[in-house]
Structure formats: C-alpha cells, structure tokens
Amino acid sequence: MRIKTTVATAALAATLMGTAASAETLRYAFQGTLNQLDPYTLNETFTLGSHGNVYEGLTRRAPDLTIEPALAESWEVVEPNRWRFHLRKGVKFHNGNDFTADDVVFSAERVRSEGSDLTTRIGADVKVEKVDDHTVDFILPGPNPILHYEWDTWYIMDKEWTEANNAVKVTSASDTTPNHAALNANGTGSYKIVSHEPGVKTVFEKNENWWDEAKGNIDRVEFTPIGSDATRVAALLSGELDMVYPIPVQDIKRVNDNAGTKALTGPELRTIFLGFDQRRDELLYSSVKGKNPFQDVRVRKAFYQAIDINAISDKVMRGLSTPSALLISPFQYSRSDEFERYPYDPEAAKALLAEAGYGDGFSVGMDCPNDRYVNDEAICQAVASFLARVGIKVDLNAQPKAQYFAKVLASNGYDTSFYLLGWTPGSFDSWNVLHNITGCRDDKGNGGPFNLGGYCNPKVDELSAQILVENDPVKRDELIAQAFTIIHDDVSHIPLHQQGLAWGVSDKVEVAQRADNQFHFRWVVKN
Known part of the structure; x- marks a missing residue:
C-alpha cells in the first residue's frame, strides 16, 4: 500500500x-x-x-x-x-x-x-x-x-x-x-x-x-485576542479587523446586515459535553462528605434528565447547535442515528436522586471556560439553573481557558468535580473519543488523558483496543456501537450538542472554513 x-x-x-x-x-x-x-x-x-x-x-x-x-x-x-x-x-x-x-x-x-x-x-x-x-x-x-x-x-x-x-x-x-x-x-x-x-x-x-x-x-x-463579544463584533463592523470568531449567535444577522461584512456559518465537528468526577471517593467541591454521589449511575442520569437541551439550543445557542446523544458528531460515525438522548424529565430526575439517597439535593462545584466555546459560560449558567430545579446547587467557576485548562488537566491533578468540555477528535474517528475521553486512566493521566472525571469501564477499553486494529469497516462499526452503548448506559458523560461555526469576515476577504474550526492563513485572499 x-x-x-x-x-x-x-x-x-x-x-x-x-x-x-x-x-x-x-x-x-x-x-x-x-x-x-x-x-x-x-x-x-x-x-x-x-x-x-x-x-x-x-x-x-x-x-x-x-x-x-x-x-x-x-x-x-x-x-x-x-x-x-x-x-x-x-x-x-x-x-x-x-x-x-x-x-x-x-x-x-x-x-x-x-x-x-x-x-x-x-x-x-x-x-x-x-x-x-x-x-x-x-x-x-x-x-x-x-x-x-x-x-x-x-x-x-x-x-x-x-x-x-x-x-x-x-x-x-x-x-x-x-x-x-x-x-x-x-x-x-x-x-x-x-x-x-x-x-x-x-x-x-x-x-x-x-x-x-x-x-x-x-x-x-x-x-x-478579544474576549468581549461586543468589542470583537464592533471591531469587525467598523473595519478595524478583517476577520473575527466566533460570532455570537445573536449577532449573526447584524453582521450579515452590515455593509461590508458577512457571517460564515456551518456545522462543526466539535461536541460539547458535561463530565463528572467519578474517580475520587469524595468530591473536591461538594456538600456531600465521605462519599462521591457521581459514582452512582442514578445521580448521573438524574443530572442528564434535569437538563433541557432543546431550551439550550433555542435560547442560548439561537438554533446554532444540534443536540447530541453521543460524544462524537453524527458526521463521523455512520450508526449514530441508532442512539437517542435520555429525555428531559425533571420529575424523573428528582425520583432518581431520591432513590440514590439525595432527595434533599446537594451542592457541587462546576468548572467552565468562558472564552473557549460558543456561549460556553451561558451554557453552564443554563445547566446550573436547570439543576437547581431538581435540588442541585451548582457553584459555577467560569474562567478564561488558560486558567481553566491549567486547573482541570493532569498537570494539576484533574482538579474538578463537574465540568464542561468540548472535543473534536483529531483523527475524525470514534477511537479517538474512546481513548481520550472515556479510556480508563490513573491519577497521572496514563490512559485517557482528557478523561477529566476518571470514568472507567474495562469493557469499553477492551472494545477500544479491538477497534484500533480492526480493518473491516462493518466489524469496526459494530465494535464502536457496542462501546457507545455501554457509555450511554453508564451515563459516563452528558453529551449536549455539536456547536455551529460562526465566523465574521470582511467582504474583502475570502477564507476556507474547515469543519474542525482551524484557521489557516495560506488559504486567505484579501482583495
């Protein structure tokens, strides 16, 4: 070959x-x-x-x-x-x-x-x-x-x-x-x-x-770098800048209506999701002492069903997102349509919490970047609001991505209890997700380095190893389906959505907008 x-x-x-x-x-x-x-x-x-x-x-x-x-x-x-x-x-x-x-x-x-x-x-x-x-x-x-x-x-x-x-x-x-x-x-x-x-x-x-x-x-x-959405958009509209991204979804029409600018939108391969610390016997940031509520699948499922993903899509993302049942874009896995999200059901969430022994709720810290993903802090605020309705008090820690990643990655000991993360598999393949996000790891990060919460199911790791070496696409997709089924049943994470791309560009500039959201200068033409 x-x-x-x-x-x-x-x-x-x-x-x-x-x-x-x-x-x-x-x-x-x-x-x-x-x-x-x-x-x-x-x-x-x-x-x-x-x-x-x-x-x-x-x-x-x-x-x-x-x-x-x-x-x-x-x-x-x-x-x-x-x-x-x-x-x-x-x-x-x-x-x-x-x-x-x-x-x-x-x-x-x-x-x-x-x-x-x-x-x-x-x-x-x-x-x-x-x-x-x-x-x-x-x-x-x-x-x-x-x-x-x-x-x-x-x-x-x-x-x-x-x-x-x-x-x-x-x-x-x-x-x-x-x-x-x-x-x-x-x-x-x-x-x-x-x-x-x-x-x-x-x-x-x-x-x-x-x-x-x-x-x-x-x-x-x-x-x-311009962290303020309003300042970033204003610099584009005034002609001070030739290109800015992302454009807040609420400003797309404004950018398109402005003489001399346009918004480039399209599907992105990135999946935004929530994760839990399932490795520690006691959470770092929680009112629950002596045990870890996230080690109970009923609690994880309760969090999942407490979140109204359609409301996030409509009100926070203004339609520029696609709710997801998996940790990978449907464009990257042929059998993704076989999987469905757990339904939004706050009453079922309350019942699950009560069954797990947390009928009175509890508090938990949540880590979230505020300058990395489209409307990331607003998403976390919405999640906190939905969880409050079922008795969970979220102490939100939203901070710039430099501080966020320094805190939650292996170099600082996976210092988080509940978090938001986005992931585009660099290989554009399911194995990347199974290894990086759900692969078992130790405290030093050996294993799944971006498995911030330490989820571990040896059967998923076993399937992941088989997927890596399987050349037959049909057999490979079946192994992937088995792994994603286990992850879904375990509620290893809460998939939220694939966010959409939104770049603001001067009419004088032509760019190539890749679905992985990487921006390369060698394709840019300025007239």
Whole structure:
C-alpha cells in the first residue's frame, strides 16, 4: 500500500477564486488567547490551528479535511506492522536549518515526554527508527489503520534548535516558567512568528522560503485576542479587523446586515459535553462528605434528565447547535442515528436522586471556560439553573481557558468535580473519543488523558483496543456501537450538542472554513 495525493481540490479553487498579487495584511481576533508557542503544550483546537501556520506535520489536511502529504511526501506499509515515511527533501526550518529524519525521531520522543498534552499522537509502544536522512520507519506492536490520522497536528520540531535553546522539556499548560520554545517558534510552515506577546498580540509574516506555494496573498498577519463579544463584533463592523470568531449567535444577522461584512456559518465537528468526577471517593467541591454521589449511575442520569437541551439550543445557542446523544458528531460515525438522548424529565430526575439517597439535593462545584466555546459560560449558567430545579446547587467557576485548562488537566491533578468540555477528535474517528475521553486512566493521566472525571469501564477499553486494529469497516462499526452503548448506559458523560461555526469576515476577504474550526492563513485572499 503506497499513498501519494495531490494538494489542489476543486472546492479549494472555488473558495479562493485566485490569488491577488499585492502585499496584504490580515488582522483578526479570536475570543481566547494564544499563550505558549510550544506545539506540544495544549491539545486545543485554536492553539493547534495557530501553530499549524508555523509548524507542520508529516501530513496535513485540506479544506475538506482529507489527508494530504506535507513534510512526508509519501508513505507505505512495507510490513504489516511497519510504516515507512519518505520525507520531503530540501525543506528548511525558519532559521535555515535543514529538515531531516533526526527531527522526526526527536519530535516523536518529545511529543510523548512528560509535560506534553499530545502524547496520544504516537503510542508509547511505537518504535521510531531513522532509515536514512529522509526516511523514517514506525514499527507498531500490531496493526493500526489510523496510525497517521492525527499527525497533521503532530508538528515536527527542529532538534538542533530545541536542544541549543535548552527547550527539550515540554512546558505544560500549568507551568509558570516557560522555556525558549514556549515563547519562540521555529517551524517549517508557511508563516513565521516575528513577535509574540503572550495573551496580547502575535504577529506572523509570510515564509518566503516555504517549500510549497500558498493559495492566498497574505504577507502579514496580526492576531489580537478579544474576549468581549461586543468589542470583537464592533471591531469587525467598523473595519478595524478583517476577520473575527466566533460570532455570537445573536449577532449573526447584524453582521450579515452590515455593509461590508458577512457571517460564515456551518456545522462543526466539535461536541460539547458535561463530565463528572467519578474517580475520587469524595468530591473536591461538594456538600456531600465521605462519599462521591457521581459514582452512582442514578445521580448521573438524574443530572442528564434535569437538563433541557432543546431550551439550550433555542435560547442560548439561537438554533446554532444540534443536540447530541453521543460524544462524537453524527458526521463521523455512520450508526449514530441508532442512539437517542435520555429525555428531559425533571420529575424523573428528582425520583432518581431520591432513590440514590439525595432527595434533599446537594451542592457541587462546576468548572467552565468562558472564552473557549460558543456561549460556553451561558451554557453552564443554563445547566446550573436547570439543576437547581431538581435540588442541585451548582457553584459555577467560569474562567478564561488558560486558567481553566491549567486547573482541570493532569498537570494539576484533574482538579474538578463537574465540568464542561468540548472535543473534536483529531483523527475524525470514534477511537479517538474512546481513548481520550472515556479510556480508563490513573491519577497521572496514563490512559485517557482528557478523561477529566476518571470514568472507567474495562469493557469499553477492551472494545477500544479491538477497534484500533480492526480493518473491516462493518466489524469496526459494530465494535464502536457496542462501546457507545455501554457509555450511554453508564451515563459516563452528558453529551449536549455539536456547536455551529460562526465566523465574521470582511467582504474583502475570502477564507476556507474547515469543519474542525482551524484557521489557516495560506488559504486567505484579501482583495
């Protein structure tokens, strides 16, 4: 099996409508910040997308999310458990260093090291061997048809540069002493970072020595985080900014009605869900002492049935969301229509709580970002309101994503009792969800690193292992159905919805809006 694909697509050509010759500057804003530049610090879509303008993986994804060659120009399975990647020759890092197989081997070791938030990109039992300067072998313990599905966001780093700057150790999301790689970048990508003020402003400039040809015409990009929805939208409407996202759903009409701007909307693959701490014997933040109410499936189901998902869709999301019964988008699993949400039923929720011994209710702390997902804090406020009606008092802790992720991830000991999270599977495949979100883990994060609440069912892990190596799509879908059935019955989490994309763009700008919500400059045309 040898794989080699082309870059151009008809959809991309139609979107970009040609490339203008004049130099252009793109000014844009996002609701959250870009803090650390280390590409292994945070497995979060905005951060990964930002890094993807500067760094590159062995593969990349087109606007329609198909896999394309990038730093590897081709690959093949030379033996059942040995994949060989043929690296692109003549590629330079931004500082002029040559890209070679040594950088791939080094990056494979570093991405799996302590502090990395992207350890799932390559299994710990996968051996990475240099064949020659432009060939690398990956030796697997068994078959894995999706080995490279997430490698578009496994960015290759310059071994020489990283070692010379004492930046081999990955700076974690909670680390307050960032190293050189956290504040500086040296990739092979289409843009270079020329200045970076963490949380304030980042400036990119076109890499004139990039190995590929950009389809857009942007020479300079200025990114500014703007947390306030009103301020962000006002900057777009006034012409101060060329592109902002997300656009609050209540402002979409206003953006479309304004002369010179438009709203780009579409389905996103991200699922927003709630999770519970099921691992500790006593919750960190609760009025219940000596036991953990979330270890009782009746309590978890009561929380689920207390939440009116249609009201959230209509009133909070203004119709820009699709209620979900699974932790994955229906676009990514062919049998998703076989699953239904538990119905909204506050009386049934009260009965379940009483049956579990919590008829008088209890209080619980809830962690929620306020600048990461569409209307994230408003969703959490709505959830708290619905739970109050069945006797649950929620103490909401909504904070910027930098503080939120630093608190709830493994680097800080999964410091949460009840939380909201969003997830787009980097592989666009169910195994990613089963491993990252529901896979059993220990207190150090070995296992499912984003299983913040510590849900564990060994049968799901057993099925997940089978799914990873199953090549037959029908058999694979059946195994996935079995795993999702168990998760649904266990009420491992509360799926809420797939949020919709809403970007605000100047009429002078054409962009490629990917369903994974990553924004790449090389496709932008400004007229």
